[in-house]
Amino acid sequence: MSHLTEGQLHAHLDGSLEGLGGMSRDEVRMHLSVCADCRFRLEAASEVRERASALLRAAAPPRSAPPALEELQQRAGRGGVEDGPRTVVERERRRGGAARPIAWAASLAVAVTAGWLARGVVGPPPLQSEADAARVEAEGLPAVSAAMPEEREELGRRAMQGAAERPTPLPSEAGATPRNEGSVLAEESGTATERLEKVESGSAVSVPLAAAGREVAAAGWETIGRERAEALLGGRLRTVEGLPVLSVRARGSGSDVEVWTAQQLPSGHTLNLWQVPVVAAASAEPEPGQGSAGVVPRSAGARAREADGPGQQVAGYEAVERVRSGGFLIEARAPLSADSLRALLARLDE
Amino acid sequence: MATDWAAVYEATYTDLVHFLYRKVWDAQRAEDLAQDAFVRALRHDPERPRAWLFTVASNLARDEARSAVRRRRHLRLIRTELETAPPAASEPADRLDREKRAEAVRLALEALSERDREILLLWDAGLSYREIAEETGLAPGAIGTTLSRARGRLVLAYEERAQRDVASD
Incomplete structure (x- = not known):
């Protein structure tokens, strides 16, 4: 009598013998x-099976709530998502591939930004961004190539014009994200400076938008390369390791130089970093222990935005974090939790 | 017959995310890919949606894995994720153990052949032998053999790594 094979033993343990054309x-x-002998081997197989299952359970992702099916159905019904820009894999593939995929990836980033501007809320969850993207696309903003920042700037201007022409959305229209008192103050204030000074609470703070669409429209920023940025700064340009750099821009010179770097987060959102020499940032230097997320500083990106004038500013939610390193002050802003932003900044390259 | 997508979604989404996570090792991207797979399925309305979803998800994950740059980043991301994820256990030592164990499992899984890993993950995601056979092109009768080999190698690779870690401590 021949013994059972390992495959039969495991199929038996898995309750999957029937209908496979072998033993019943x-x-x-x-x-x-x-x-x-086979009973002994069955016990051993059972142990291996249980052990393997336990190991796989140890490698489970963190729990998170799935999006509503209706949102996916909306995406499915909207068209174009099949080749769509939702995932990093698509964006990644497209970045190295044909022009159409590149345009898709860029259009997502721009559409999300324009969506923020239109809604008045920064940092929506991805599916809300999708809804925003659909609305922006419906309003006729064209897709642009990630390799063509000039076009993107133009698109940012157009998006801002569109935002300016639209009435300020009521809270109920602005999305699911609740607004705190700071955001209301920010919207009621007359200038960027006033807004920045008044807004300071919570781990996710409401600040004048520092997202890409706002910034690409800012005057005086020159798109440069890393080498040029480091020459201007007189030191290393600090970026977060592993995140693609979308753009590096600078303005000013000497001790008043400011370099603004945009990096793409895995979620598709943008991490903005402003780097200035400490001399230039001294007036806005935080007290020890200050400058963590929740307190909006007036330096680096803040000064940059003030210098731009109020423009069409929109209040929204994003974390702000400042670090000092190697003679530079670096301000980071991103639509993330404060903890996540801090974790990212721990990965600033040396 | 019309597909009850609500039921499919409820029964499959989490399994799909877990399946993808063990391929791309980035929770956010695993969710993105799972959602993309569902969007495609909703549009195509396949006859056997569950198996179809895993096929598409597997292809998406395969595309993902082709980027060596991404792969390097995954290592950093999983570390960050483990650092920032709220610990399930209250004791720091437990959390460290959990992180170490997850990393060791990831390495052990990567030590498997692509086919063995695929079949093991599909089974763990809840697919039947027949569905796995359709997904992979293997004969249904070969799934048990492949699974037994994959399980054994996973456990062995994990234990070997654990022993090396103990020896180096």
Whole structure:
């Protein structure tokens, strides 16, 4: 009598013998009842099976709530998502591939930004961004190539014009994200400076938008390369390791130089970093222990935005974090939790 | 017959995310890919949606894995994620153990052949032998053999790594 194979033993343990064209469950049971060797092997197989399952459970992702099916159905019904820009894999593939995919990836980033501007809320969850993207696309903003920042700037201007022409959305229209008192103050204030000074609470703070669409429209920023940025700064340009750099821009010179770097987060959102020499940032230097997320500083990006004038500013939610390193003050802003932003900044390259 | 997508979604989404996570090792991207797979399925309305979803998800993950740059970043991301994720256990030592264990499992899984890993993950995601056979092109009768080999190698690779870690401590 031949013994059961390992495959039969595992199929037996998995309850999957039937319909596979081999031995039936009853035949295997009968064999096991008379074969001590196979019973011993079955025990060993069972241990391996349980051990493997336990190991896989140890490698489970963090729990998160799935999006509503209706949102996916909306995406499915909207068209174009099949080749769409939702995932990093798509964006990644497209970045190195044909022009159309590149345009898709860029259009997502721009559409999300324009969506923020239109809604008045920064940092929506991805599916809300999708809805925003759909609305922006419906309003006729064209897709642009990630390799063509000039076009993107123009698009940012157009998006801002569109935002300016639209009435300020009521809270109920602005999305699901609740607004705190700071955001209301920010919207009621007359200038960027006033807004920045008044807004300071919570781990996710409401600040004048520092997202890409706002910034690409800012005057005086020159798109440069890393080498040029480091020459201007007189030191290393600090970026977060592993995140693609979308753009590096600078303005000013000497101790008043400011370099603004945009990096793409895995979620598709943008991490904005402003780097200035400490001398230039001294007036806005935080007290020890200050400058963590929740307190909006007046330096680096803040000064940059003030210098731009109020423009069409929109209040929204994003974390702000400042770090000092190697003679530079670096301000980071991103639509993330404060903890996540801090974790990212821990990865600033040396 | 019309597909009950609500039921499919409820029964499959989490399994799909877990399946993808063990391929791309980035929770956010695993969710993005799972959602993309569902969007495609909703548009195509396949006859066997569950198996179809895993096929598409597997292809998406395969595309993802082709980027060596991404792969390097995954290592950093999973570390960050483990650092920032709220610990399930209250004791720091437990959390460290959990992180170490997850990293060791990831390495052990990567030590498997692509086919063995695929079949193991599909089974763990809840697919039947027949569905796995359709997904992978293997004969249904070969799934048990492949699974037994994959499980054994996973456990062995994990234990070997654990022993090396103990020896180096």
